[in-house]
Amino acid sequence: MVTSSWAAAHAQTPVPRRRGAVLERAILDAALEQLSTVGWSGLTMEGVAAGAQTGKAAVYRRWPSKEDLVADALRSGLPEFGSAPDLGSVRDDLLHLCLQARDGMFSRSGLALRSVIHECDTLQAERFHAVIFEGVVEPTLKMLREVIERGIERGEVRPDAANSYVFDAIPAMMMYRSKMCGSEWTDVDLTEMIDQLMVPLLRRSGP
Amino acid sequence: MVTSSWAAAHAQTPVPRRRGAVLERAILDAALEQLSTVGWSGLTMEGVAAGAQTGKAAVYRRWPSKEDLVADALRSGLPEFGSAPDLGSVRDDLLHLCLQARDGMFSRSGLALRSVIHECDTLQAERFHAVIFEGVVEPTLKMLREVIERGIERGEVRPDAANSYVFDAIPAMMMYRSKMCGSEWTDVDLTEMIDQLMVPLLRRSGP
Numbered sequence: 412m413v414t415s416s417w418a419a420a421h422a423q424t425p426v427p428r429r430r431g432a433v434l435e436r437a438i439l440d441a442a443l444e445q446l447s448t449v450g451w452s453g454l455t456m457e458g459v460a461a462g463a464q465t466g467k468a469a470v471y472r473r474w475p476s477k478e479d480l481v482a483d484a485l486r487s488g489l490p491e492f493g494s495a496p497d498l499g500s501v502r503d504d505l506l507h508l509c510l511q512a513r514d515g516m517f518s519r520s521g522l523a524l525r526s527v528i529h530e531c532d533t534l535q536a537e538r539f540h541a542v543i544f545e546g547v548v549e550p551t552l553k554m555l556r557e558v559i560e561r562g563i564e565r566g567e568v569r570p571d572a573a574n575s576y577v578f579d580a581i582p583a584m585m586m587y588r589s590k591m592c593g594s595e596w597t598d599v600d601l602t603e604m605i606d607q608l609m610v611p612l613l614r615r616s617g618p
Numbered sequence: 619m620v621t622s623s624w625a626a627a628h629a630q631t632p633v634p635r636r637r638g639a640v641l642e643r644a645i646l647d648a649a650l651e652q653l654s655t656v657g658w659s660g661l662t663m664e665g666v667a668a669g670a671q672t673g674k675a676a677v678y679r680r681w682p683s684k685e686d687l688v689a690d691a692l693r694s695g696l697p698e699f700g701s702a703p704d705l706g707s708v709r710d711d712l713l714h715l716c717l718q719a720r721d722g723m724f725s726r727s728g729l730a731l732r733s734v735i736h737e738c739d740t741l742q743a744e745r746f747h748a749v750i751f752e753g754v755v756e757p758t759l760k761m762l763r764e765v766i767e768r769g770i771e772r773g774e775v776r777p778d779a780a781n782s783y784v785f786d787a788i789p790a791m792m793m794y795r796s797k798m799c800g801s802e803w804t805d806v807d808l809t810e811m812i813d814q815l816m817v818p819l820l821r822r823s824g825p
Binding site (some may be wrong): 452528529530548569571572574576577579580582583584586587588590591603604607608611612614615616 | 818
């Protein structure tokens with residue numbers, strides 16, 4: 412049993428025995444790694460333990476079930492949502508948000524979140540509903556709403572555009588093409604979506 | 619072994635021994651039933667055989683794998699796509715298409731198709747890509763395109779609306795809210811989507 416960090420670094424065993432927050436972080440990262448590569452269905456507690464270079468017992472001690480572990484892993488991987496961008500035009504603001512969302516979608520936590528969204532049946536999905544909605548969907552909608560409402564105030568956007576179908580258009584389109592076409596949503600794809608879908612949808616008709 | 623339909627109806631065994639197309643139909647229906655209730659992950663060859671009131675051997679003889687059976691079951695359940703509606707306005711045509719699509723989504727074959735779309739990983743999904751795209755996505759897009767192009771000809775719809783982001787908006791929104799919110803897409807929901815998303819997206823700006 413190592414008693415000092417020097418001894419830990421130079422111990423015979425390749426991985427020093429970690430405790431507390433460090434070990435938990437390693438386990439949560441291993442869970443995110445599994446989710447983003449083999450998905451919810453491929454993730455096993457054994458696989459996560461191996462990925463964290465620890466034993467199954469260390470995982471089960473803290474997380475009695477796969478659902479418990481995945482819920483905490485998703486939560487630990489949530490991005491920070493800053494304030495909505497304010498670049499001068501609703502088109503540029505939306506494009507900035509989309510680029511950020513795309514980066515998030517294809518990050519390890521984004522891939523992890525999507526595997527859970529796509530693979531979990533309704534019963535299991537209940538367990539993760541809170542982290543998905545409160546952690547990602549609602550902060551994203553909040554920023555979209557801010558950008559669109561600012562556009563209405565500036566006279567760029569028609570007054571009746573602040574409705575849930577307009578707010579859902581971008582998330583819906585990004586999820587759809589990613590799922591159905593394997594789209595990687597390049598910068599060009601996102602620019603086209605903003606210009607061909609969102610700008611016509613939002614602009615005022617007439618002078 | 620029964621030799622006449624009278625004897626079959628009055629035989630000791632509750633289910634007469636079926637052959638050929640009748641038995642195959644029963645197996646495919648049982649597969650659709652399984653997919654629509656317990657999904658791809660819940661479907662087993664044993665469960666399908668039981669649902670078709672036949673033995674596993676009868677299933678495996680014709681379909682060596684789960685993927686083979688599911689591909690044929692999905693194909694057998696595909697709806698007939700008629701010509702695009704022509705009710706006098708693009709709004710009414712789109713609403714009609716949406717009501718049809720909604721009915722399809724929530725039919726047994728629709729639920730079966732969606733379980734495959736949502737649960738299959740990319741590797742498995744390759745197998746079903748053809749039936750999903752050729753069987754449902756492309757015929758649907760074809761009708762959306764017809765309606766929108768007719769609207770352009772009539773001067774109802776702006777000329778630059780015939781693009782893939784506009785065509786994908788309805789399928790994307792319907793899939794998104796169904797998956798993320800468990801939306802059942804009532805007639806009112808569909809009417810709101812047409813009026814709040816599609817009409818502003820498509821109409822000409824200015825006189």
